[in-house]
Amino acid sequence: MTIDELRARAGERKQTCAQIKKMIVSRLDLPIEPEWISDDQPLFGRGLELDSLDVLELYVAIEAEFGVALYDSDMSVFGSVSRLADSVNPALRTAQAAVA
Amino acid sequence: MESALTPVHPEGTVYGQVLEASVPLRYTTTEAEYEAIRGRAAVLDLGGSRLVQVRGSSAGDFLQRVLARDVEYLTSERSTTSLILDETGAIVDQVVVWGREDGAILESSCGAGTRLIEYLRSQNADEVEIVDRSDELTVIAVEGPYSWGVIGRLIDSELAALPLDSVVDTQWDGADILFGRTGSSGEYGYKVVAAHETAKKLWTQACEHAVPAGQDVLELAMLEVRQPVVRHEAPAGTGVLEVGAGWLVDITKESFVGRDAVLAAFAEQSGPRTIGFRGGDAVPAPGTRVLAAGQDIGEVVHAVYSVGLGAALGLARVESDLAAAGLDLTAGDAEIETLTSPYVSPKSWSIPIV
Numbered sequence: 001m002t003i004d005e006l007r008a009r010a011g012e013r014k015q016t017c018a019q020i021k022k023m024i025v026s027r028l029d030l031p032i033e034p035e036w037i038s039d040d041q042p043l044f045g046r047g048l049e050l051d052s053l054d055v056l057e058l059y060v061a062i063e064a065e066f067g068v069a070l071y072d073s074d075m076s077v078f079g080s081v082s083r084l085a086d087s088v089n090p091a092l093r094t095a096q097a098a099v100a
Numbered sequence: 101m102e103s104a105l106t107p108v109h110p111e112g113t114v115y116g117q118v119l120e121a122s123v124p125l126r127y128t129t130t131e132a133e134y135e136a137i138r139g140r141a142a143v144l145d146l147g148g149s150r151l152v153q154v155r156g157s158s159a160g161d162f163l164q165r166v167l168a169r170d171v172e173y174l175t176s177e178r179s180t181t182s183l184i185l186d187e188t189g190a191i192v193d194q195v196v197v198w199g200r201e202d203g204a205i206l207e208s209s210c211g212a213g214t215r216l217i218e219y220l221r222s223q224n225a226d227e228v229e230i231v232d233r234s235d236e237l238t239v240i241a242v243e244g245p246y247s248w249g250v251i252g253r254l255i256d257s258e259l260a261a262l263p264l265d266s267v268v269d270t271q272w273d274g275a276d277i278l279f280g281r282t283g284s285s286g287e288y289g290y291k292v293v294a295a296h297e298t299a300k301k302l303w304t305q306a307c308e309h310a311v312p313a314g315q316d317v318l319e320l321a322m323l324e325v326r327q328p329v330v331r332h333e334a335p336a337g338t339g340v341l342e343v344g345a346g347w348l349v350d351i352t353k354e355s356f357v358g359r360d361a362v363l364a365a366f367a368e369q370s371g372p373r374t375i376g377f378r379g380g381d382a383v384p385a386p387g388t389r390v391l392a393a394g395q396d397i398g399e400v401v402h403a404v405y406s407v408g409l410g411a412a413l414g415l416a417r418v419e420s421d422l423a424a425a426g427l428d429l430t431a432g433d434a435e436i437e438t439l440t441s442p443y444v445s446p447k448s449w450s451i452p453i454v
Contacts, residue, residue, distance in 0.1 A: 001428065003393040010424035031352050036366065039424070040326050040376070040441035041347040042286075045264055046181055048347065076445035080326070082425050083440040092426055 013092050014039070016085040019065070024081075027061040028054055039082040044075070062088060101213070103147025104238045104296040105303050110312060118315060119211025119331060121148030127312040130320075134407040136311035137285055137321050138447060141244035143310040144318055145303065150213020151233045151293065152206040158226035159203030166223050167197060168340075168349040168356050174199040179265050179280050183340065183348040184219065185358025189365060191334040192219050194348060196282060198267055198293065203228065205278075205293070207239060209330050210315060223357065238299045242310055243289040243321075245447040250309045251290050254302070255279065260290070261453050273301055285318065286325030286446035288453065320404055323413060324444040326376065332386075332402035333374070333415060341365050342417060344374045372398055373423035374415050376443050380434025383412045388432045390416045397422050400431050408444035412436075 001009070021034035024043075028050070041047045050058075055078065063069050066088040070077055077087050086093045101121045103109075109124055116125040124145055126133065136142040154163055163171050169182035178199045184192040193216045196207040208216040213234065220230050242250050248260035255272055262268065262281040270279050275298040283289015294302060319329050328334070328345050340349055340362050349362060365371070388400040403414025416431065416438075425440040 001393060003395050006392050006427050006429075007421055010422050010427060013424045013426060014421075035369070036346055036351055038341075038344045038346055040344055040374075042326070042442070045286075046347070074445075075449040076442070079445060080441040083442070086425075086440060 012089075013082065013085055016089045016092060017081045020081050020084055020088065023061050023065050024048070024058065027057055037081060039085075040080050042080060043078045043084075047080075050078075101148065101150075101211070101234070103145050105145045105147055105240075105300060108300045108304050109145070110307075114314070116315070117211075118148055120214050121211035123148040123210060124312075124314040125316045126314045130316055131407055133311060133313035133317040134320065137244050137287065137313050137317055138408060138444070139245065141242060141247040141250045141310040142313035142317070143250075143303065143306040144241040144243065144313050146207075146210070146239040146241050146291070148210040148315070149239055150208045150216065151237050151239065152208065152213065152217055152220065153200070153203065153231045153233050154206060154220070154228055155200065155203035155231070156226075156228040159228045162224065162226040162228045163197070163204055164353075165226075165355065166220060166357055167195075168353075168358065168362075169197075170350040170353045171197055171199070171204065174204065176201045176269070177267050179267050179282050181282070181348060183345060184216070185340065185349075185356070185362070186219070187357060187361065188337070189339045189358045189361030190337045191330055191340065191343065191345070192216065194328055194330050194345075196280075196291075198278060198280065205233065207293075211331065236295055237293055238296055239291055239293050240299055240303055240306065241283060241289060241291045242306060243283045243285045244287050244310070245451045247288045247290060247310070248453045250306065253309055254306055255292075273298060277302075284327045285321035286327070286442060287321070287448040316404075320406060320413075323402070323404065323415070324406060324408055324442060325446060326441040326443070329402070339365055339371075342372060342374065369420070371420065372417045373420045374401065374417050375423040375425070376413070376439040376441060377416055377429070377431065377436040378406070378409055378411045378413050378439055378443070379436035380412045380431060382434065384414060384431045384434060390418055390436075391430045392418075392422055392427070397429070403431075406444070413443055 167182045198205040251260040278293035398418030406413035
């Protein structure tokens with residue numbers, strides 16, 4: 001890949017991540033700017049401190065926003081915004097994510 | 101600084117220096133200890149961390165000012181993990197804050213305790229009492245997908261099911277201990293703060309139920325779930341956003357040391373960012389240049405061999421528009437691929453506490 005192709009690929013992931021962050025902040029009514037959430041920060045436990053009720057809310061939101069049903073997914077899908085991006089935009093999926 | 105538990109460590113323990121602390125790096129092999137922390141239960145001597153008690157009538161105000169996370173409502177039954185920043189927004193340390201009725205106990209990162217105490221004292225306009233309790237207290241952790249079983253057998257099964265970041269003052273073997281559900285590997289985790297002699301007994305008994313694991317495996321497990329290891333990721337002057345540790349900062353909090361600098365950096369949205377990578381036969385050294393299509397875009401910050409991935413795993417600090425997963429880059433002579441976090445999914449995420 002050329003540097004421009006790499007930048008474009010990175011840009012596509014960042015765009016999907018930005019869309020996910022906006023959705024999370026909006027649907028869960030978080031008092032922060034979406035950009036404050038980093039692509040790699042944990043979403044549960046100490047990260048964004050989401051709980052199981054938040055997950056249910058996100059299932060519905062993801063299906064509405066991306067047309068992807070994650071109801072039977074294992075929790076690692078929510079490991080980070082970037083990991084979630086692999087699920088809602090399969091074009092981004094890395095070999096690592098496929099194995100996980 | 102040497103751990104109070106050194107006399108009861110197994111024969112053959114390999115020690116190493118982490119900043120000011122001499123700590124157990126390995127007790128047996130990295131592979132065996134990794135299997136314990138990711139597959140069963142590991143017991144960890146965290147005696148390289150200092151325990152700093154902050155107390156007094158102004159302790160609450162002082163802590164709220166120096167900690168980047170909101171501790172206004174932190175009771176003696178809760179803990180939290182927070183960054184401490186200087187005025188420029190650079191990371192001083194990452195601490196576990198154990199809420200206490202008259203303030204808090206701050207657990208420093210490994211080997212960084214003296215620096216933390218000096219910093220706290222430099223900020224002490226409130227005339228709070230800042231006491232290093234490490235000469236009398238130490239910390240033991242139990243982490244792993246079945247660590248709750250160890251806690252049940254060793255202390256109390258009810259404590260094993262506490263919500264994350266809960267803290268309980270209780271007793272073990274007739275002695276007062278501070279028990280918390282907290283950890284850093286992404287697996288179920290618990291910590292006990294106890295007097296040295298009590299801790300020695302607890303450690304010895306814990307080793308009958310769990311595998312002792314050293315600093316090497318703990319830091320690997322932290323890296324795999326993107327839990328910052330400050331000494332590797334934040335050399336002097338490194339900011340929160342560069343490290344990607346904004347989640348350890350409550351930016352909605354009205355005021356804390358470093359807030360203005362963090363907000364300014366956030367508004368600029370410039371500078372390098374950190375991304376995880378895997379690949380290469382050898383572990384690249386910090387400072388190894390990272391290239392994208394032959395162009396220099398940054399450097400390796402920290403890398404180790406990941407038992408879980410069976411490959412080198414590391415963090416690189418690169419131009420922000422290329423700090424994304426799924427890119428094929430090079431680090432030195434090695435081909436690497438950038439990753440989504442967590443790099444290894446904790447087994448605890450799919451195992452209930454029973």
